[in-house]
Amino acid sequence: MEKIIEVKGVYKLYGNDKNQALKLGKEGKDKAEIHKKTGVTTALWDINLDINQGEIFVIIGLSGSGKSTLVRCFNLLNKPTYGEILFKGNNISKMSKKEIYDFKRNNISMVFQNFGLLSHRNVIGNVEFGLEIRGMSKEERYNKAMEMINLVGLEGFENSPIDNLSGGMKQRVGLARALANDPDILLMDEPFSALDPLVRKDLQFELMKIQRKLNKTIIFITHDINEAFKLGDRVAIMKDGKIIQIATPEEMTTNPANEYVRNFIENADRKKIISVKNIMITPSSIVKIHDTPSFAITTMRNNSVSSAYVVSEKMKFMGILNIESAIEAKKQNLKIEDVIEKNVSKTGADSLVKDIIDTAIVTRYPIAVVDDDEILMGIVTKADVLSAV
Ligand SMILES: Nc1ncnc2c1ncn2[C@@H]1O[C@H](COP(=O)(O)OP(=O)(O)OP(=O)(O)O)[C@@H](O)[C@H]1O
Ligand SMILES: [Mg+2]
Structure with a gap:
């Protein structure tokens, strides 16, 4: 930087x-x-x-x-x-x-609390002022001023007297004037x-x-x-x-x-500023997609949980395996891949907690936190989301 x-x-x-x-x-x-x-x-x-x-x-x-x-x-x-x-x-x-x-x-330009506008000039006259002092040609400064007036959302008001404007509009003029000098x-x-x-x-x-x-x-x-x-x-x-x-x-x-x-x-x-990475935790059970259902069951039992986060060999998040499905897969001789829940809520580590509240309320499982390459970074639980805010 x-x-x-x-x-x-x-x-x-x-x-x-x-x-x-x-x-x-x-x-x-x-x-x-x-x-x-x-x-x-x-x-x-x-x-x-x-x-x-x-x-x-x-x-x-x-x-x-x-x-x-x-x-x-x-x-x-x-x-x-x-x-x-x-x-x-x-x-x-x-x-x-x-x-x-x-x-x-x-x-460098400054925008003031009390606007500091020239009340005897209209909107465009104020925005143009600095350019005029610089000696910019009439046409050039008109074009530049109009560009800034549009930028701050005052199109149509360029000829209004300053005194007719609300405070918010006056400050838009102040901003346009400050920006006109680039x-x-x-x-x-x-x-x-x-x-x-x-x-x-x-x-x-x-x-x-x-x-x-x-x-x-x-x-x-x-x-x-x-x-x-x-x-x-x-x-x-x-x-x-x-x-x-x-x-x-x-x-x-x-x-x-x-x-x-x-x-x-x-x-x-x-809640407007806390991001997911502040409340993210590591899931206690992670299994690989090519592990056997028996192995997954043991892992979940050892950790006293009823679901596990399933990842590829390269830690790419694949879905959630719950214990019932794992037992079913074992009985029927299926692979983990065949029984995982793929429709799981995901979020990025930099997302704001406030933006996942709605998801957290309805989700069955903790939300998976993944990076741009879908690599599993961690999870956030409903309780942590709701208590963070
Ligand atoms: N010209 C001056 N002569 C003497 N003291 C001054 C002068 N200008 C500022 N001060 C003092 O310097 C300190 C800092 O003032 P300053 O105006 O920078 O505060 P501020 O954080 O901008 O406050 P505010 O939120 O009220 O605008 C204050 O104690 C103020 O009284
Ligand atoms: Mg001050």
Whole structure:
């Protein structure tokens, strides 16, 4: 994976006595104590992270934890007190004025919570704005703007005055405007927080669709854990200017770094993020397709189970053999192959548990987990599916 942003030892301190603040912080004093003793606010404390090309990287944390301060360092609205930020390997704080100008125009765009639109311009006028400043020809920028307006689902509204639009539509304009520059990175600071829940859901979905289509790197701030887990390929959780954990939603749920993270995500909907591999177990009885029914019966008896998972020599899942069929096969001198149940529910290890709930409810046997080549990886039981959610 290619890194697009690297953050190395970034601090942002507000106040005069920064050296004293730094000293106290290194002794382990927290943000509140440092502020009390020195008057310095530690907005960011030793931030180290990489953002990969094409990922949706979500930053979550309570108000004042430093989310906006960090993101504003990426487009040079803030300058770190210490540390450096690299964009495609280049230190952005070492850029010349011209390079900064080009960087902001070509590589990075921002979408704001309060939209930040020009109210005296209509929809297309807002989307075109950045292109106009770049000096793009009238026809070219019209075409580009229309393309973006269609992309965000606003076709037909291009001539509407901004003031006539709902909040959700305004944010679509904000998104279209940010995308019109064709930036590598889209910064989104709580872009959907001001919208009501249904509109918010639509826009989350729209954003994921657009991301898949355009493959932009998106850095997205929210204080809503459900939104973070829905959108984020990876999520960074911040507290008092520090990063507490960076992980995929799933890793964070199954393995929270500490109590703080655990409490934070308790409010999230687990079934939406737990995947099959987290609850998969190894079946206690596996038999090969060319084993004899007697052998299969013995295996099941030894393991005190009444069915076995049947695989080929190469571990390809073939079906389930239950004890009655095995006994019948033995009596009638049949092969395992002749009596196995082939119509068995299967799933992939990366499927989400929520997507197999319906299957789990009706299935007679635990669901087989197979890979792309139908190799048996494990099984998930009805009880485990239902108790995971
Ligand atoms: N210009 C400034 N001068 C002094 N302190 C500041 C300044 N900007 C931010 N801070 C402080 O830095 C800390 C981090 O603020 P920041 O705005 O980054 O938080 P946030 O996580 O974005 O919060 P919110 O969810 O409320 O937007 C806070 O303690 C804030 O008071
Ligand atoms: Mg903020």
